[in-house]
Amino acid sequence: MSASLKPEDLGSFRRLLEDLNDRLRGNVDRMTDEALRRNQGEASTNLSNVPLHMADVGTENYDQEFTLGLIENEQETLKLIDEALGRVADGSYGICAECDHPIAKARLEALPYTRYCIECARKLENTA
Numbered sequence: 106m107s108a109s110l111k112p113e114d115l116g117s118f119r120r121l122l123e124d125l126n127d128r129l130r131g132n133v134d135r136m137t138d139e140a141l142r143r144n145q146g147e148a149s150t151n152l153s154n155v156p157l158h159m160a161d162v163g164t165e166n167y168d169q170e171f172t173l174g175l176i177e178n179e180q181e182t183l184k185l186i187d188e189a190l191g192r193v194a195d196g197s198y199g200i201c202a203e204c205d206h207p208i209a210k211a212r213l214e215a216l217p218y219t220r221y222c223i224e225c226a227r228k229l230e231n232t233a
């Protein structure tokens with residue numbers, strides 16, 4: 106295994122992942138909170154959210170589904186971040202899980218939790 110990343114690069118990617126992790130976790134908590142609050146109909150905490158017509162109720166449901174979709178996405182990303190941090194720890198970070206080649210640094214900077222190099226990501230997307 107020949108990681109192309111220098112130790113100082115690894116350190117900065119780890120910090121990047123940890124920051125992202127904290128930020129997403131905060132988002133998920135807040136959104137879960139909001140979704141739950143709407144579920145329980147605790148209108149008293151936010152009077153501007155009280156639906157006046159059936160049309161508004163529909164919008165509320167739509168918003169909630171949208172929020173739940175976002176939460177699912179973010180949880181998926183959180184899992185990837187977690188795995189990436191594991192790879193930083195065991196020294197396999199920056200290596201493509203598919204072809205074992207180093208992932209380009211520019212790609213890691215754009216998508217620090219990616220598992221694949223750009224070629225494999227394209228290939229896998231096409232076969233999915």
Ligand SMILES: [Zn+2]
Binds near residue numbers: 226
């Ligand atoms: Zn690859």
